[in-house]
Amino acid sequence: MRRLTAVVGCVTLVLAGAACNRGTGEPVVGLITKTDTNPFFVTMKHGAQQAADQQGLDLLTFAGKVDGDNEAQVQAIENLISFGAEGFLITPNDSKAIVPSLDRAHKAGMLVIALDTPVDPPDAADATFATDNYQAGKLIGEWAKAKFAKGGKTAKIAMLDLNPNQVSVDVKRDQGFLEGFGIPNGDPNRIGDENDPRISGHDVTDGNEEGGRTAMENLLQKDPSINLVYTINEPAAAGAYQALKAAGKDKDVTIVSIDGGCPGVDNVTNGVIGATSMQFPIKMAQLGVEAIATYAKDGTKPQNTAGKDFVDTGVQLITDDPQAGVEAKDSAWGKQNCWG
Amino acid sequence: MTATDFDVRRHDSLGLRVQHTLHGNPVLGPLAVLILAIIAFSIVNTRFFAAANLSLVLLQVTVIATIALGQTLIILTAGIDLSAGAIAVFSSVLMAQFCVKAGMPGVLALLLGFACGTAMGAINGMLVTRIKLPPFIVTLGTLTIFFSLNSVVSNSETVRGSDMPGLMTWTGDAIAIGGFQLSYGSIIMLLLFGFFYYTLARTAWGKHVYATGDDVEAARLAGIRTGRVLFSVYTVAGLLYAIGGWILIGRLASASPNVGTEYNLDSITAVVLGGTSLFGGRGGVIGTLIGALIVGVFRNGLQLAGVAVVWQGFAVGLLVLIAVSLDQWIRKVKG
Secondary structure, eight states, X not given: OHHHHHHHHHHHHHHTTOOOOOSSOSOEEEEEESOSSOHXXXXXXXXXXXXXXXXXXXXXXXXXXXXXXXXXXXXXXXXXHHHTOSEEEEOOSSTTTTHHHHHHXXXXXXXXXXXXXXXXXXXXXSEEEEOOHHHHHHHHHHHHHHHHHHHTOOOOEEEEESOTTOOHHHHHHHHHHHHHHTOOOSSTTOSSOOOOXXXXXXXXXXXXXHHHHHHHHHHHHHOTTOOEEEESSHHHXXXXXXXXXXXXXXXXXXXXXXXXXXXHHHHHHTTXXXXXXXXXXXXXXXXXXXXXXXXXXXXXXOOOOTTSSSEEOOOEEEESSOOTTSOOBOHHHHHHHXXX | OOHHHHHHHHTSOHHHHHHHHHHHOTTHHHHHXXXXXXXXXXXXXXXXXXXXXXXXXXXXXXXXXXXXXXXXXXXXXXXXXTTHHHHHHHHHHHHHHHHHTTOOOHHHHHHHHHHHHHHHHHHHHHHHHTSOOOHHHHHHHHHHHHHHHHHHHXXXXXXXXXXXXXXXXXXXXXEEETTEEEEHHHHHHHHHHHHHHHHHHHSHHHHHHHHHHHOHHHHHHTTOOHHHHHHHHHHHHHHHHHHHHHHHHHHHTEEOTTSOTTHHHHHHHHHHHTTOOTTSSSOOHHHHHHHHHXXXXXXXXXXXXXXXXXXXXXXXXXXXXXXXXXXXHHHTOOO
């Protein structure tokens, strides 16, 4: 509450045109997430707070009202500039529209780190700390391929994607899965242009339970012989499972997913999800805050992971049904390392 | 209508006669669209016209139809409720939290959830009738408030159905009639539509709702206590949204604060497609059920036909524009 009062008071002062001395003396670092409601971002906030406390930084957090709310993020950057922050971490709601604000932050001498979602162009940020989404998709694809090869079954695949906008996270996970499973990608930047009889169909889920259920229901109508379901994330997987259960197919169909949220890991334990690729939002935020702390001390900027255009914060396959040749941890390990 | 009017009408053009027929029976237009769509999709894909698929469409529209039922009552009074979906989702989250945080038995959590939804509707009704704010503005404000309280109360966490008493997810269970899967949620929804069809057509309250929506000043002069009618409509709608929230828990086998962000507009879409006039006083609940089914049939049918998702939204949007244009044309009816 005190922090809030301080921020509100400070904003009032800035608006009044007065110089703003926040009084703590600690360097300021910002975290701007897509929304306040997604557990992924809530977790990220905890991670950033821990790192900021350790590094002796004062963390200010901001969020968009809804996914896609660019304006709130622009305002957040304006506030951080006026607070004289050393730098900030941002999960952009609009990868392109945020760029002019990032440029202004650079001019003010700040270090800008994109978190989880890259900005467009990527070099508008000093660094990107993210999950390798292609790799995350590839791991569940490889796992599914090995499982189906062992069972000697021909896969009939439902692809439950995010939304119609061909967002990079969506595209990379989708295409990574296909490569892992051994289905040739058409254009690697487009979802749905493959022409492989093993794919029964694509539908979108908005990444939530309701969308997952409806999409699965519709695809089952199109092809009742579906036996493998790729899902963009674990809420969509949970919805898809409800549709499969209602159709009496939950025992015969394998669901794979991506996220590593605690409810998703529980679903691996319960056999709802066959395998999931775990992301590490806490690590993302911690590494990001540490990078800003380093920059504040001596001006060193973070280096990308070798061979990639971002800093890879890692991904881990979680399954209780391990397959030969695919490195994985079980759901007990997942439970200890999950987020949300 | 006098005998002379009738004679004149017999010589009217086909267009005028269609206009008059639709004016008298607002359900006919949407019904024709629904039937034509079903025929068209059945021809395109043989899988469409199967009991299992048709029951699926009904299942998919159940939550939105229940919410749209409340929305219909409000739109009949020439109002609008932008907070409909927010109340439904918030009610579902509250019910879940009553169960897991407060450890209440299912019946109590359910009734309290209904009470909360009703109270939220009553708040809308109070602001509309007492402070005399336009419904659009009132519900725009409460929409934001309910969504944010929803995040606060839920802590953005989804409660799983297995952690709640069975009553909460009961609406998702179904009885099979041949290949037709009828969920208890759908049965509740259909019973509610039947009840409100009767109430609107046969009770004084129903007639007062129509009269208030048609011309609030005339209704007031005729001795109808329009303030009370409006308040009751918003309150009842709140209860209906909460019931929609309960059905939603059954459908998802969980209570998630992050679903339903589009229910507000989807419910208005169903009402408009169902032939209820946004200007009040004309239309009815059966049209809304048909309107919701039209959206469901289009989404499902276009998916089966292999049409890309972006074009599904396009089709539904186009239908809305046609429906509103049709409503304007019918309103210009003479005689």
